[in-house]
Amino acid sequence: MDVSYLHHFGSAAATIFVVATATMRTMIPLRVFGIMANLLLIAISIPTHNYPTLVLHAVLLPVNIWRLRQMLQLVRDVKKSVNSDLSMEWLKPFMTKQKCNAGEILFYKDEKADRMFYIVSGRYRLVESGIELPVGALVGELGMLSPMGERTQTLECIEAGLVLSVTYAQVEELYVQNPEFGFFFLRLASARLFENIGTLEARLSQRDAPVTATVPAVQPA
Template sequence: MDTSHLAEHAGAAGSFFASIFVVATLSMRTMIPLRVFAILTNIVLITTAIPIHNYPTLVLHTVLLPLNVYRLHQMLQLVRNVKKSVNSDLSMEWLKPFMTERRCKAGEVLFYKDEKAESMYYIVSGRYRLVESGIELPVGAIVGEFGMLSPSNVRTQTLECTADGLILSVSYDQVEQLYVQNPAFGFYFLRLVSARLFENIGRLEERLALETVKAPAAAPSPA
């Protein structure tokens, strides 16, 4: 059998296996296995395109292969970062690549209590205050994440900028897309938000206990 027949059979076999991978890719609901099968499809089609000199297919999948590898790496890195945050400092810096910048001026209100919640914010610089509770938010804080989990999706407090600064915002829709693409991300994200909720509850309990101690001391003694 000459080399032309070998190339022809190789091309046919490659097309067959590539078709299987394409069908498998279409059945995937989450991003990581989808990217894995896409990478396998790229490799098979590149390998079979070389002996039959199918240059359009070769060029196309040579370009798509590094793109799929990068996207797979990005999603795996995202899950690692969220998992690390859950097990360490509860930071949400891993969300930065998916957020957009917004500059704020002193006196500007970012959102009002009881309005519909559609995004969360990461504080980069400046000063911000939750009006109803009087809580000052430090640089590095995330605010607005609980609106995504509440049944009514409304803000529970008003957020005001008290000194010029910069924040990053991400929509709930984008976070939901990341969850759909990778359930592992969603699992760790829920754990992270829950941990932050309990942390906030602990802080409020400490403040309440402190105020309770101060109250008797401030009360006037009977004459």
Template sequence: MDISHLAEHLGTVGGVAASFFVVATCTMRTMIPLRVFGMLANLMLMITALPLHNFLQFGLHAGLFFLNGYRLHQMLLLVREVKKSVNGDLSMDWLKPFMTKRKCEAGEMLFYKNEKAETMFYIVSGRYRLVESGIELPIGALVGELGMLSPSNERTQSLECIENGTVLSVSYRQVEELYVQNPEFGFYFLRLASARLFQNIGKLEERLAETAAPVMSPRRA
């Protein structure tokens, strides 16, 4: 058997294997295994292209292989960072690559109470205040995420910028897409949002206790 026939047989075997991986991707419901099988299909098509000297096919699937690899790395990193956030200080740094920068000026309202909620914000710089409660949010705080979990998807308070700064925004649609693509991410995001909800409840209880303390203390004669 000469080299040309060997290359032809290798091409056939590689093509069948690649077809198997392509078909397998159609059965995947989550993004991580989809990327893995996509990379395997790209790899098989690269291998079959070399004996046939089909450099156009090789270059195309080499590019797709590295693109799928990058997206896979990004998703795995996202899941890892969410896990760290849940078990650590609830940092939202893991979400930054999916967010859009927005500059805010003093006096600007980022959203109003009872309006439809579609976006959450991560505070990078400046000062911001929840109008109804008077709570000033620190740098690094996430605000607006609970509207995603609300049955009516409405804002519970208004948010005002009181000193020029920058925020990062991400739409609920983007977060939902990440949730659908990776159930593990969705699970940890729900845990993270729940933890933040309990934090807010704890702060509210502290404020109520501080308000009630002077009332309950004995009056001076």
């Protein structure tokens, strides 16, 4: 059986897929085209007995499928978070664990910022504002939006616990792969800013509130 035409067809098809993927800016269509190319080249490699190509794409196929599944799940989770409580659960698989001891400083004000943190356990305080962050809070993302890329406050651990960290470079990669993440991140940062402003305004109101002296009642003789 003459299978030379299959070889030429496969080469032409592979060239088309390579050119197509080079024009893509996001990861999901890139993975879809990768899966299609894997299937095509596997199908062509069997009758032509091109075993190196067969093995290569038999390995790449499940990798592309797994990565596509991750990206689709990420998009679903981001959409759910944007429309509900701004949860950061979807970001956990991309983060690194870090144990913290009481008195440890995670970062200082005005230092260069390169990562953000998700609080899993323990107690943490923003020193300058005195705001204590609850478990489940994300902190350090404002440094990414700062014009100078610097920390706006100091973060101190006041009770030993665990945090998860993710670098800004990883966050930028997620944004490139899933532009919807950018909208979520802006909503998250805005919510944090309004929360901090509200806390500071409440403290200023308490400080400036007039002190009312209590005059004891005069008991009749």
